[in-house]
Amino acid sequence: MPFLTLLRESGIKQVIGYGMLIFFVMAYRQLFCSVDRASFTYWLIVQMAVIFIYSVFYNITYIYLGFFPANFVGYYKEKTKFNRAFCGLIFMLLFPCFYQLLANSVSLRELFSVLPFLVIMLISPFGIRSLFRRIELETKLAQANEQIKELSKREERVRIARDLHDTLGHTLSLLTLKSQLIQRLATSDPERTRLEAKEMETSSRAALKQVRELVSDMRTVTMTEELANIQHILRTGNITFQYEGDEDFSAISPVTQNIISMCMREAVTNIIKHSNATHCAITITQFADKMRIVIRDDGKGAAKEKMFGNGLRGMEERLMLIEGGLTLSAHNGTVVTLTVPLIKKARMIGGRKE
CATH class of the missing domain: 1.20.1440 (de novo design (two linked rop proteins))
Structure with missing residues (x-):
């Protein structure tokens, strides 16, 4: 001492x-x-x-x-x-x-007795520095994990908002149109009013079902189901519908079908809400390595400054997940073209994968 x-x-x-x-x-x-x-x-x-x-x-x-x-x-x-x-x-x-x-x-002997302690003293700074660097890295890792959690929460909020917009937006738009139609027909055509009210009830029940599906993380929607749904929606909005293209999408992966279905639904919702169109045509063409979906209407067309609103931006974000793309043009109405690379599911033939 x-x-x-x-x-x-x-x-x-x-x-x-x-x-x-x-x-x-x-x-x-x-x-x-x-x-x-x-x-x-x-x-x-x-x-x-x-x-x-x-x-x-x-x-x-x-x-x-x-x-x-x-x-x-x-x-x-x-x-x-x-x-x-x-x-x-x-x-x-x-x-x-x-x-x-x-x-x-x-004496030299006394110095040799000190030597092991000198070695420890010279090594200890590296040990302490390594310890502090490890603590610092662990702190940064914990901060990075917290940022990842926060970003995951934010992404989940964006996903939920996008899904709500895609699944409920078109249904609520239809209900608005139906309610306006009923107000005009209430006195002049009671029978038509009753039928329209019945369709409003059907649409509202469909919206409730969609909310339940969204809460349960949403089921996968096939393209065939969505095309039938689009036909019903357009008919309800007094817009004629024409489809050209393939009928069998079973070789397309469920994830790709679900994303394409959401994008088609968003495009049709925009036609009903903004285009004042009377006719809509969808053409789906499958190539060896990609699929092209063209959605046309005969409405007033989209203004250039309003071409990419929240709905179309959401479509782009969804398509980016499967390395797809979107183009929008105005030619006697609005033309939305979706291009998606295809990764087809393998089919079993004779016990082998094709």
């Missing part, structure tokens, strides 16, 4: 020794309080200087105090500062040993 060892000294040397011991304790406390501050280096220099003076002018056994600054050297995060502090630690530990040996104040 330095306090007890200094009792062997006398006079001014003892007073100076206790004064330096006070400085050493103060530096030790300040080092803990000034981590990552500019004063950290100054207090570390004070502590090393005290140990250096002790080891050179008092006794070589004071070199054991080097464990304290050795640990603090490992606190440096920047490589340059760490290397400088480590060089200072080497000088503080080795110079007193050689000085005492040359001054015949210590």
